[in-house]
Amino acid sequence: MYKISEGQLLHFIKENQQKLYRFTAMYVRNEEDAKDILQNTILKAYRKYHQIRSADTLSSWFYHVLINECLLHIRKSKRREDTQEMDVFSIKTKDTLQQEQLWDMIHRLDEKSQMIIVLCFFEERKLKEIAAIMDMPLSTVKSRLYKSLEELRVFMEYEDTCIKRK
The missing domain is CATH 1.10.1740.10 (RNA polymerase sigma factor, region 2, helix turn helix motif)
Known part of the structure; x- marks a missing residue:
């Protein structure tokens, strides 16, 4: 070997x-x-x-x-x-706040789902690579990714609703 x-x-x-x-x-x-x-x-x-x-x-x-x-x-x-x-205490720009809100939403996910999101969208890794990195079947990575994106969508809709009420 x-x-x-x-x-x-x-x-x-x-x-x-x-x-x-x-x-x-x-x-x-x-x-x-x-x-x-x-x-x-x-x-x-x-x-x-x-x-x-x-x-x-x-x-x-x-x-x-x-x-x-x-x-x-x-x-x-x-x-x-x-x-x-x-x-x-810090002064934050609108972009920084939006980025932090996105990360806050990502951090609401379970740890494995967070990693899949980060590897897929921020590191631009292929799903097959993510499966190897995380030592899980490709089908599991795909289903976790789909579920995580759905959860993030729900979080974002909730945030938008809260902002509109203010």
Whole structure:
């Protein structure tokens, strides 16, 4: 069985560094946390790259590790938020508010559905790739995507109704 080399892993990380960071930052919505998560992912990948079956699966495998790190961070953050109150004061533009509203809606979905939406629409991954990254059947990815889009549509309609009432 062909295994990838350390050099191939390092090349993948270097070639995709900005894309990986952007994905992480978009998902966790915090630049500093994104840097930490990506660094942790790179360390884990470096320790376990010998588990990768072939160079063809490197990208899917790396994203799988990255997603798990993001989810771990989010779970830890939610526990911290439950124990302490957070004050956030900032001036936001209309575009920023709309983007935040979209992310808030996406974060209302279950974790797997969130990842499918992010990988599909923000990372522009094919459904087959998403299935490999998330280690689930293609049919499950398709049904979760359809269900998630329907839920987002309902959230958006609700938001519009609330805004119109004001």
